[in-house]
Amino acid sequence: MINPPAMALRRRSEELFASAEREKPHDSDSAALLLFYAAECGLKSAYMLQNNLKYTDEMRGSARSARSFSHNIVALIQALNISRSSVKPVPPVVTVRLGLNGTPAVLHEAWRYGEKIQDTNAIYDWLKSLLEWCKKNR
Template identity: 85%
Template sequence: MINPPAMALRRRSEELFASAEREKLHDPDSAALLLFYAVECGLKAVYMLQNNLRYTDEARGSARPARSFSHNIVSLVQALNIARASIKPVPAV
C-alpha cells in the first residue's frame, strides 16, 4: 500500500486541482472527480500536519491515521473542526 507523507499529499492536491481546472470545459464529470480527490488529499495533508503525523498510516495520541478516513471528506472536515459556515453548499446534481 502507498503510504505518502503529508507534503506529498499537499503537492498531489495542487496537481489534481490544476488538472480539474484544465478539464472542466472538456469533461465536467472528470473535473468534478479530480476536484474531489484534490480536496481529499489537501484535507488529509492538513490533518496530518496539525497532528504531527509523518505518514498516512501513522497514529499519534488521539489522532487517528489519515488513511482511516478513506474517502470520507465530511469526517475529515469534522476532525479538523472546520466551521460549517465556512463551507459552501454542495452543488445540486
C-alpha cells in the same frame, strides 16, 4: 501499500486541482472527480499537519491515521473542525439515473463509474471551497 507524507499529499492536491481546472470545460464529471481527489488529498494533508503525523498510516495519541478516513471527506471536515461558515454548504448528492440521494462519500465512486450526479457544478464549487480552506490553513 503507498504511505505518503503530508507534503506529498499537499503537492498532489495542487496538481489534481490544476488538472481539474483544465478538464472542466471539456468534461465536468471528470473534472469533478479530479477535484474530489484533490480535496481529499488536501484535507488529509491538513489533518496530518494539524496532528503532527508524518505518514498517512501513522496514529498519534487520539489522532487516527489519515488513511483510516478512506474517501470520507465529510469525516475529515469534522475531524479538522472546519466551521460551516468557512466553506460553501454541502449541496445535495442525487444521482440522475436512479434519483437516489447520497452523501459526498459516494461522489468519487459515482463519477469513477460514470454515474451522473445532479448539479455537478454546485458540488464542484463546494469541493473548490474545501481546497481554498486548505490553502488558507496550512
